[in-house]
Amino acid sequence: MEKSYIWSLPTRIFHSLFAVFILLVFLTDDDKLLNYHAVIGYAILILLIFRVCWGFFGPKYSRFKDFPTGKQNVKEFLNNLFEENQKYLGHNPLASYVMIAMLVVTFLAIITGILAFGVQEGKGLVSFLNDSLFKDMKLFKEIHEVLANILIALIIAHVSGVIVDRFLHKKHQTLNSIVTGYKITNESENIKLNIFQKLFALLMFIVFIGFLVFNLIEPKNVLIASKFEPIDYKTQNEVFVTECGSCHTLYPSQSFA
Numbered sequence: 053m054e055k056s057y058i059w060s061l062p063t064r065i066f067h068s069l070f071a072v073f074i075l076l077v078f079l080t081d082d083d084k085l086l087n088y089h090a091v092i093g094y095a096i097l098i099l100l101i102f103r104v105c106w107g108f109f110g111p112k113y114s115r116f117k118d119f120p121t122g123k124q125n126v127k128e129f130l131n132n133l134f135e136e137n138q139k140y141l142g143h144n145p146l147a148s149y150v151m152i153a154m155l156v157v158t159f160l161a162i163i164t165g166i167l168a169f170g171v172q173e174g175k176g177l178v179s180f181l182n183d184s185l186f187k188d189m190k191l192f193k194e195i196h197e198v199l200a201n202i203l204i205a206l207i208i209a210h211v212s213g214v215i216v217d218r219f220l221h222k223k224h225q226t227l228n229s230i231v232t233g234y235k236i237t238n239e240s241e242n243i244k245l246n247i248f249q250k251l252f253a254l255l256m257f258i259v260f261i262g263f264l265v266f267n268l269i270e271p272k273n274v275l276i277a278s279k280f281e282p283i284d285y286k287t288q289n290e291v292f293v294t295e296c297g298s299c300h301t302l303y304p305s306q307s308f309a
Contacts (some may be wrong), residue, residue: 053186054240055234056235056239057204057233057242058112058113058142058229058234059114059229059230059235061253062110062249062253063111063114063233069099069260070099070103073092073099075098075157075215077092078092080092081200086173086175087150089165091267091277092273093161094168094263095263096162098260098263099260101156102256102260106253111244111249112243113142113243119142119148120148121145121149126279127305128145129145132139137238138237141237146213150210154206155205157206158203162302164192165196166178169191171189171193172206172279175279176274176275177275180279205250214226224236224237225238
């Protein structure tokens with residue numbers, strides 16, 4: 053058995069950041085944390101852009117064309133599932149389908165999230181949709197929630213596949229390869245990044261970090277800004293507050309973000 057370098061550093065960094073930010077986006081799925089939820093969603097979108105581009109001109113085994121999809125590959129993989137030696141250096145057929153499904157579902161979840169954020173909250177890039185025609189529409193929010201549940205199912209399938217592989221094909225060290233980049237295979241094969249791939253990965257990483265820093269510096273930027281102007285009801289209704297506020301809790305007739 054030989055040690056093969058199959059997962060490049062950019063691929064491993066993407067995997068780690070994607071896992072962390074997917075966890076964060078679920079942890080911030082709360083009305084009081086919607087702004088953070090939105091920013092994290094946009095950050096995941098940047099990661100997706102990188103991964104899709106990487107899937108076309110990245111190194112071998114990261115490219116979509118190297119995914120062993122197709123009925124015959126799936127059938128062969130299932131028939132040989134319990135054999136100790138596996139021929140797939142990168143993703144196996146089932147993992148390939150799960151990976152592609154996760155990318156597609158995550159992208160759709162982000163798009164519907166942006167629409168729901170604008171339609172119902174009047175915030176973000178499509179806040180103009182929060183008008184009499186759309187503001188009561190819950191369709192995008194409901195689709196967003198369905199996609200989130202599908203994503204959870206895909207994540208469970210992905211993690212389950214890694215665990216099963218750990219028990220059935222332990223010597224290949226698939227789980228370790230996610231961290232080290234190296235997998236134990238029948239024949240030694242090592243990938244290398246060309247200068248274009250290195251520069252693209254570096255540029256996308258800078259964009260990703262820059263985006264996070266920008267949102268720390270400008271927490272009310274256009275991506276999460278509300279279309280509504282904040283209203284100081286106490287200043288506008290000073291007499292009413294003075295006369296009635298001492299005995300009653302004051303609520304505005306309409307709620308503005």
